[in-house]
Amino acid sequence: MIKLAVDVMGGDKAPAEILAGAVTFARNNKDTKLILVGIDEAFKDIEIPENCSVVRTEDYLPMDVKPTEALRRKKSTMYTSCRLVKDKEADGVVSAGNTGALLSCATFVVGRIKGIERPTLAVPIPTEKGFSILADAGANIDVKSSVIAQFGIMAVEYAKVMGIENPTVGLLNVGTEQNKGTQREKGAFTLLENIFKEQFLGNIEGNDINKGVVDVIVSDGFAGNVAMKTMEGVAKLISNMIKSEAKKNILGAIGALLMYKTFRNLKKKIDPRMYGGTFFIGVNGVVVKAHGNSDRIAIYNALKVAKNGVKNRLPEKIKEALENVRNSRDSGD
Amino acid sequence: MIKLAVDVMGGDKAPAEILAGAVTFARNNKDTKLILVGIDEAFKDIEIPENCSVVRTEDYLPMDVKPTEALRRKKSTMYTSCRLVKDKEADGVVSAGNTGALLSCATFVVGRIKGIERPTLAVPIPTEKGFSILADAGANIDVKSSVIAQFGIMAVEYAKVMGIENPTVGLLNVGTEQNKGTQREKGAFTLLENIFKEQFLGNIEGNDINKGVVDVIVSDGFAGNVAMKTMEGVAKLISNMIKSEAKKNILGAIGALLMYKTFRNLKKKIDPRMYGGTFFIGVNGVVVKAHGNSDRIAIYNALKVAKNGVKNRLPEKIKEALENVRNSRDSGD
Numbered sequence: 001m002i003k004l005a006v007d008v009m010g011g012d013k014a015p016a017e018i019l020a021g022a023v024t025f026a027r028n029n030k031d032t033k034l035i036l037v038g039i040d041e042a043f044k045d046i047e048i049p050e051n052c053s054v055v056r057t058e059d060y061l062p063m064d065v066k067p068t069e070a071l072r073r074k075k076s077t078m079y080t081s082c083r084l085v086k087d088k089e090a091d092g093v094v095s096a097g098n099t100g101a102l103l104s105c106a107t108f109v110v111g112r113i114k115g116i117e118r119p120t121l122a123v124p125i126p127t128e129k130g131f132s133i134l135a136d137a138g139a140n141i142d143v144k145s146s147v148i149a150q151f152g153i154m155a156v157e158y159a160k161v162m163g164i165e166n167p168t169v170g171l172l173n174v175g176t177e178q179n180k181g182t183q184r185e186k187g188a189f190t191l192l193e194n195i196f197k198e199q200f201l202g203n204i205e206g207n208d209i210n211k212g213v214v215d216v217i218v219s220d221g222f223a224g225n226v227a228m229k230t231m232e233g234v235a236k237l238i239s240n241m242i243k244s245e246a247k248k249n250i251l252g253a254i255g256a257l258l259m260y261k262t263f264r265n266l267k268k269k270i271d272p273r274m275y276g277g278t279f280f281i282g283v284n285g286v287v288v289k290a291h292g293n294s295d296r297i298a299i300y301n302a303l304k305v306a307k308n309g310v311k312n313r314l315p316e317k318i319k320e321a322l323e324n325v326r327n328s329r330d331s332g333d
Numbered sequence: 334m335i336k337l338a339v340d341v342m343g344g345d346k347a348p349a350e351i352l353a354g355a356v357t358f359a360r361n362n363k364d365t366k367l368i369l370v371g372i373d374e375a376f377k378d379i380e381i382p383e384n385c386s387v388v389r390t391e392d393y394l395p396m397d398v399k400p401t402e403a404l405r406r407k408k409s410t411m412y413t414s415c416r417l418v419k420d421k422e423a424d425g426v427v428s429a430g431n432t433g434a435l436l437s438c439a440t441f442v443v444g445r446i447k448g449i450e451r452p453t454l455a456v457p458i459p460t461e462k463g464f465s466i467l468a469d470a471g472a473n474i475d476v477k478s479s480v481i482a483q484f485g486i487m488a489v490e491y492a493k494v495m496g497i498e499n500p501t502v503g504l505l506n507v508g509t510e511q512n513k514g515t516q517r518e519k520g521a522f523t524l525l526e527n528i529f530k531e532q533f534l535g536n537i538e539g540n541d542i543n544k545g546v547v548d549v550i551v552s553d554g555f556a557g558n559v560a561m562k563t564m565e566g567v568a569k570l571i572s573n574m575i576k577s578e579a580k581k582n583i584l585g586a587i588g589a590l591l592m593y594k595t596f597r598n599l600k601k602k603i604d605p606r607m608y609g610g611t612f613f614i615g616v617n618g619v620v621v622k623a624h625g626n627s628d629r630i631a632i633y634n635a636l637k638v639a640k641n642g643v644k645n646r647l648p649e650k651i652k653e654a655l656e657n658v659r660n661s662r663d664s665g666d
Contacts, residue, residue: 128570138507142515174471174558182475182555206562210570222515223559225507226552229539230560234567237461237543241602245595252595258588262578269574 001033002310004286004303005081005090008038009060010097011294015042018096021299026052032307035090037081055080063098063292070101071108078102082109085285091310092286094277094302096294103139106280106287113315115322118143119282120151121221121289122158123228126270127212133159133167134209134217137278138225145187152192152218153321154281156199159215161312169196170204170214172223178202184220192218195325206230235270277302279309281318286310334366335643337619337636338414338423341371342393343430344627348375351429354632359385365640368423370410388413396431396625403434404441411435415442418618424643425619427610427635429627436472439613439620446648448655451476452615453484454554454622455491456561459603460545466492466500467542467550470611471558478520481551485525486654487614488549489532494645502529503537503547505556511535517553525551528658539563568603610635612642614651619643 006022008015015038026034026049036048037055048054059075073079078097082105084090093110095102099121107119122135135155140147152169159167171188173181178189180203192200201214206227209217219227242263246252256263277290277298286309290302339355341348348371359367359382369381370388381387392408406412411430415438417423426443428435432454440452455468468488473480485502492500504521506514511522513536525533534547539560542550552560575596579585589596610623610631619642623635 126570128573141507172559174474174555206559206564207566207569209563210566219559222507223556226505226539226556226560227563230542230563231539231567233540233543234564235571236540237459238568238571238599238603240461241599242592242595245598246592248598249594251591251593255588255591255593255595258584259575259579259592260584260588261582262575262585262588265578265581266571266574270571 001031002092002307003033003035003090004306004310005035005037005084005093006299006303007078007081007093007095007097008036008042009077010095010102011290012063012096012292013295014096017295018299019046021294021296022303023047023049023052024296025300025303029303029307034303035081035084037077037084039077055084061097061101065098065101067100067104070098070104079105079109082106082287085110085287090285092288092306094288094290094299094306096277096290096292096299096302098292099139099289102287102289103280106283110283110285110287113282113284113319113322115326116154116282116318117147117150119280120154121278122151122155122281123278124162125209125217125228125231127210129212131162132209132212132215132217133162134219134224134228135281136219136221136224137228138221139280140221141225142222143184143220145184145191148184148188148218148220149191149195150282152195152216153325154318155216155218156196157314157317157321158279158281161309161314161317164215166199167215169200169216169218170202170208172209172217172219172227173203173205176203176205188218277305279305279314281314284315286314334364335425335640336366336368336423337639337643338368338370338417338426339632339636340411340414340426340428340430341369341375342410343428343435344623345396345429345625346628347429350628351632352376352379354627354629355636356380356382356385357629358633358636362636362640367636368414368417370414370417372410388417394430394434398431398434400433400437403431403437412438412442415439415620418443418620423618425621425639427621427623427632427639429610429623429625429632429635431625432472432622435620435622436613439616443616443618443620446615446617446652446655448659449487449615449651450480450483452613453487454611455484455488455614456611457495458542458550458561458564460543462545464495465542465545465548465550466495467552467557467561468614469552469554469557470561471554472613473554474558475555476517476553478517478524481517481521481553482524482528483615485549485551486528486658487651488551489529490647490650490654491612491614492548494642494647494650497548499532500548502533502549502551503535503541505542505550505552505560506536506538509536509538521551610638612638612647614647617648619647
């Protein structure tokens with residue numbers, strides 16, 4: 001049976017929406033056990049399904065907590081949830097709490113996979129063809145070429161778990177030619193080419209991301225974070241512009257009404273809640289960061305994603321992939 | 334009289350569309366003289382307005398030319414156009430040719446403003462409030478903190494020329510707290526704070542760009558380029574999704590028809606052609622890079638922008654601003 005810990009107190013809408021999402025998920029997934037980690041008050045007036053257990057603790061982290069503080073407050077719901085994974089009492093954890101805090105707990109409580117220099121925050125990005133995986137989305141800035149290459153190894157396994165066969169890989173850069181970018185990108189290009197051979201399609205530019213020209217986009221966390229958040233901003237801008245433009249003339253307003261379904265489908269496709277949070281991969285367990293603003297739908301989807309990661313043995317797959325790269329290097333392949 | 338050189342041979346649609354845009358601009362702007370720089374054949378069957386002169390040369394650069402080659406081919410239309418600015422025969426130049434080549438010609442032929450470490454590619458970005466200026470958009474990657482601070486000085490003058498009074502400045506980063514980013518961003522934060530005082534609003538994130546929270550966004554060219562191109566990609570994705578979703582149901586299709594005007598206005602607002610190219614600022618003259626794919630409308634707007642830059646004495650304003658910063662530093666202000 002798959003066991004997932006839920007940080008009931010993490011997120012802007014905690015605990016009510018977190019619990020609502022978790023309880024519904026538990027009812028619909030009898031093959032999964034949820035361990036709900038919260039403070040005592042959170043569980044008042046809540047009917048707990050059979051396949052849930054409750055862990056009560058005294059402390060929880062505010063949304064603006066510092067990562068170092070997160071590691072000191074060992075009785076927090078977030079720390080406790082990660083501890084359950086470390087102790088093999090849970091296979092994975094879902095939290096909508098502070099990103100930096102969760103990354104610290106994942107790295108230092110759950111623990112890194114041996115050989116992984118930096119675990120990575122990998123996010124699914126909507127594209128013309130479906131979705132791609134972007135890593136790193138901001139957990140690691142100013143990293144070495146070898147770290148970017150490892151982002152690729154991890155994200156490819158993630159993409160496979162999400163159902164993409166033989167994922168292609170691209171390096172986010174300022175041009176498509178091989179000699180583009182800083183020393184970091186030039187070094188990463190060579191490493192990625194050696195690891196992925198013809199699966200590596202070379203450099204891609206910002207405007208290629210949403211075209212879906214590659215399944216996996218690797219990048220230093222600075223540019224990756226800027227790309228991810230810029231997408232969010234542009235989508236918002238366009239949606240607001242359509243609304244205000246449509247209001248300016250009656251035909252536009254009627255048109256917008258008729259296009260209700262179109263816009264709803266579009267929103268669904270680019271709604272981050274539907275992607276159910278992002279994997280923090282490279283640690284010895286499945287760690288899913290749900291958006292800080294998560295409601296019950298987002299938490300439900302985050303749990304779905306986490307379950308999928310456990311079922312498909314994502315951490316083990318990464319260990320194996322790392323081993324394969326090491327072996328092929330040692331054999332001079 | 335304002336004099337602008339036009340690289341007739343630069344761009345995917347050169348020379349026909351470049352000439353068409355230039356000729357129309359000349360007809361509508363009798364106070365401006367255009368110097369059309371092209372090869373002999375380009376001017377066949379073209380009626381040249383009175384306020385245009387023609388400079389014929391033998392060579393022109395292909396769109397995939399290397400920057401170093403651009404500097405060697407001194408008889409190219411691009412090099413010759415820049416040379417006219419250097420020799421004070423033109424106040425500015427517009428080219429839709431290769432970006433790297435134009436940057437090289439601008440820097441080494443037109444020449445840097447004294448004290449400017451790196452001239453910058455500054456682009457107007459559509460926002461909820463109108464537009465903001467992003468610098469650097471990809472001309473300079475992996476720069477020092479002091480260079481980013483200079484991007485701010487230059488882009489602020491650009492924003493003023495575009496009609497923004499007391500422009501506010503933000504540093505593109507992976508979080509809003511002061512200690513975010515690499516050493517480069519941390520250093521740039523301190524410098525920008527010293528230069529701009531309360532005009533500097535601190536760090537901004539990718540999703541703040543299109544909100545228009547600041548008038549000027551400064552960034553290393555790597556992240557700036559990724560942000561700019563990602564915007565283009567998302568806008569394309571959403572537009573394609575709307576089209577294909579609308580086709581799926583009859584109400585959506587009718588709605589889309591009724592919203593024709595709405596979409597047209599929206600497109601106008603986010604169409605890069607309407608912004609008329611980007612300034613390459615920090616050199617001793619007005620250099621405008623039009624999009625490689627420019628048609629006559631884009632060239633017309635690029636010329637409008639260039640004229641505006643000359644009229645408002647953008648290069649001189651940057652010299653003055655640089656002088657002011659130097660003086661205020663020397664006086665220990």
